[in-house]
Amino acid sequence: MQLVAEFLKNVSFCQDLNEAARSKLAELLISKKISAGAVIFREFDDSDCLYIVRSGRIIISKHVQDQVDIVLTRFHTGDFFGEMGLFDTSPRSATAQTETDSVLLRLDRKAFQQIFSDEPEIAARICYRLVTVFIERLRATNDQAREAIRWGLEATGFSLAPEHSLFGRRST
Amino acid sequence: MADPAKLELLNRSSNAGGFEIVQIDSLHAYSAYKPSRLSECDWEVTAQPKSADGTRQFVLRNLREDSYVLLNTREYFLWGYFDGRHSLEEIGRAFHLAFGAFDYLLIRQLLTKLYGCGLLEAKRLLDFQLNRGAMPDSHWGSRLRWKVMRWRAMSLRVPHADRLCSLIYRRGGFLLFHPITFWLSVGGAGCALVLALRFEQNASSFAYFLKARPWLMSGVMLATLISASILHVLVHALACKAHGRRVRELGFFLLHGVVPTFYADVTDIFMSSRRARITVDLAGPMVEVVLGSIAVLSAQAVSAALGQALLFGIGLALWESALLNLYPFNFLEMDGYNILADLTAMPMLRQQALAMIPHLYERLLNFKTLARAEWLQLGYLALCLISVTVYVIVHIDGLRTLIQLS
Numbered sequence: 001m002q003l004v005a006e007f008l009k010n011v012s013f014c015q016d017l018n019e020a021a022r023s024k025l026a027e028l029l030i031s032k033k034i035s036a037g038a039v040i041f042r043e044f045d046d047s048d049c050l051y052i053v054r055s056g057r058i059i060i061s062k063h064v065q066d067q068v069d070i071v072l073t074r075f076h077t078g079d080f081f082g083e084m085g086l087f088d089t090s091p092r093s094a095t096a097q098t099e100t101d102s103v104l105l106r107l108d109r110k111a112f113q114q115i116f117s118d119e120p121e122i123a124a125r126i127c128y129r130l131v132t133v134f135i136e137r138l139r140a141t142n143d144q145a146r147e148a149i150r151w152g153l154e155a156t157g158f159s160l161a162p163e164h165s166l167f168g169r170r171s172t
Numbered sequence: 173m174a175d176p177a178k179l180e181l182l183n184r185s186s187n188a189g190g191f192e193i194v195q196i197d198s199l200h201a202y203s204a205y206k207p208s209r210l211s212e213c214d215w216e217v218t219a220q221p222k223s224a225d226g227t228r229q230f231v232l233r234n235l236r237e238d239s240y241v242l243l244n245t246r247e248y249f250l251w252g253y254f255d256g257r258h259s260l261e262e263i264g265r266a267f268h269l270a271f272g273a274f275d276y277l278l279i280r281q282l283l284t285k286l287y288g289c290g291l292l293e294a295k296r297l298l299d300f301q302l303n304r305g306a307m308p309d310s311h312w313g314s315r316l317r318w319k320v321m322r323w324r325a326m327s328l329r330v331p332h333a334d335r336l337c338s339l340i341y342r343r344g345g346f347l348l349f350h351p352i353t354f355w356l357s358v359g360g361a362g363c364a365l366v367l368a369l370r371f372e373q374n375a376s377s378f379a380y381f382l383k384a385r386p387w388l389m390s391g392v393m394l395a396t397l398i399s400a401s402i403l404h405v406l407v408h409a410l411a412c413k414a415h416g417r418r419v420r421e422l423g424f425f426l427l428h429g430v431v432p433t434f435y436a437d438v439t440d441i442f443m444s445s446r447r448a449r450i451t452v453d454l455a456g457p458m459v460e461v462v463l464g465s466i467a468v469l470s471a472q473a474v475s476a477a478l479g480q481a482l483l484f485g486i487g488l489a490l491w492e493s494a495l496l497n498l499y500p501f502n503f504l505e506m507d508g509y510n511i512l513a514d515l516t517a518m519p520m521l522r523q524q525a526l527a528m529i530p531h532l533y534e535r536l537l538n539f540k541t542l543a544r545a546e547w548l549q550l551g552y553l554a555l556c557l558i559s560v561t562v563y564v565i566v567h568i569d570g571l572r573t574l575i576q577l578s
Binding site: 037059061064067068069070071097166167168169170171172 | 180181182183184185190191193231239240241242288289404405408409420421425427433434435436437438439441442452453456497505506507510519
């Protein structure tokens with residue numbers, strides 16, 4: 001448990017927590033080994049927990065068509081994902097799958113709610129950090145959306161370049 | 173080519189948990205795209221005469237939207253492949269075989285041009301349409317460019333210009349283009365010129381009468397020049413009708429965003445011969461020549477000294493207007509410039525010459541590598557600069573007087 005608490009130092013949403021708070025949080029985490037290629041959760045699955053990557057690499061993707069997904073991002077050691085599941089009961093918005101053999105730490109929504117009721121100060125510190133990460137991820141998503149639109153525009157010959165002036169002759 | 177938008181696709185295999193990551197960028201999607209032009213009944217193309225450098229250009233008209241694009245030989249080659257059956261990759265390969273090299277930028281610019289003219293079947297994308305008339309981003313440079321573009325595009329137009337011109341042409345306008353009319357005009361102009369030379373000895377008395385009534389003189393002159401300008405563009409339009417082509421617009425606008433003038437949009441004459449274009453170009457200034465000649469001949473018939481002076485002054489002003497219109501080297505796209513562009517088969521001569529300015533120094537350093545067309549552009553630039561300089565020097569006294577008065 002001490003090792004997990006020590007590891008949490010590297011996790012962004014735990015950076016404002018002191019040692020005692022990290023130890024308390026570590027007690028609530030469930031460790032899970034997953035082999036490469038395994039699906040952690042699928043898009044539209046029920047969501048009720050957050051995952052922290054203890055080791056390995058996770059790939060997050062969203063279904064496009066048939067067997068093809070678009071890769072949204074990758075998570076590495078110290079990153080976390082599935083945070084929407086802590087606050088929201090809506091289905092998962094993307095699929096998470098291991099790219100390599102990985103170890104994950106799971107924080108259930110119930111456990112998180114317990115922190116809120118028992119240790120509101122710790123919960124507030126975690127939430128503050130989570131919001132910062134949400135903002136970063138939202139910005140990244142915006143960039144990706146813009147790229148995808150540009151990709152589509154280029155593919156169909158559209159260009160956002162200034163309008164081409166048409167040929168013509170005005171006799172004066 | 174812009175930086176590719178790097179996207180990753182996760183392609184799942186049939187094995188449980190198995191997948192393959194495929195990195196793609198816009199270029200790949202772009203290469204597989206098959207541009208499809210409108211059906212053949214919706215466009216027409218006319219080959220232009222060979223230009224100074226031996227290349228040929230083509231004017232492509234969208235019959236649906238009545239818009240035009242100018243294509244060079246390479247672009248015309250690509251247009252031939254935009255049949256919806258060839259991917260850009262295949263087209264690129266064919267182009268490479270034909271011309272020895274290929275750059276995707278060329279195809280991208282062409283696609284933009286053709287989409288802008290509505291000549292390619294557009295795909296509805298991401299369920300939104302690009303609003304090309306919308307205000308650009310908030311960057312001041314873009315906004316300024318946008319405002320300048322809008323300013324230059326401003327015009328007052330006569331509704332149903334083509335129908336109006338057809339009607340005038342049928343109801344007697346055709347007589348203007350009869351050979352007899354032409355020879356009568358030339359004869360009349362010759363007589364008027366001889367008469368004008370004889371009037372030279374009265375120049376000082378004419379000047380005295382006109383100076384004595386400046387408001388009358390200015391008012392009559394202004395009204396005459398405006399009326400002549402209107403007739404001038406109408407005759408351009410009628411000449412276009414005489415060759416069976418469409419008059420797109422008749423109206424009033426700011427030439428190059430600066431010079432207020434009447435205009436007739438006769439772009440459709442590019443679908444006809446070079447001779448037809450030059451006829452259309454010359455028809456306008458002929459109005460000033462003929463009206464000027466009538467004024468000078470009338471001056472002979474009038475007995476009152478003031479009337480004679482006024483008519484002679486109007487005649488000279490109209491002739492001067494015709495000459496200015498026919499002078500090609502003033503950076504303005506007037507009739508003389510259009511004739512020059514038609515004779516050299518370089519319809520974009522002015523734009524190409526102006527585009528040369530930023531690279532002028534380095535081009536002049538390597539003048540041995542200049543192509544024939546570039547020499548022509550350079551010559552056009554030089555003559556325009558000399559003409560404008562001479563014009564300023566000749567009128568410097570007038571400018572000085574104006575400054576002193578203010």
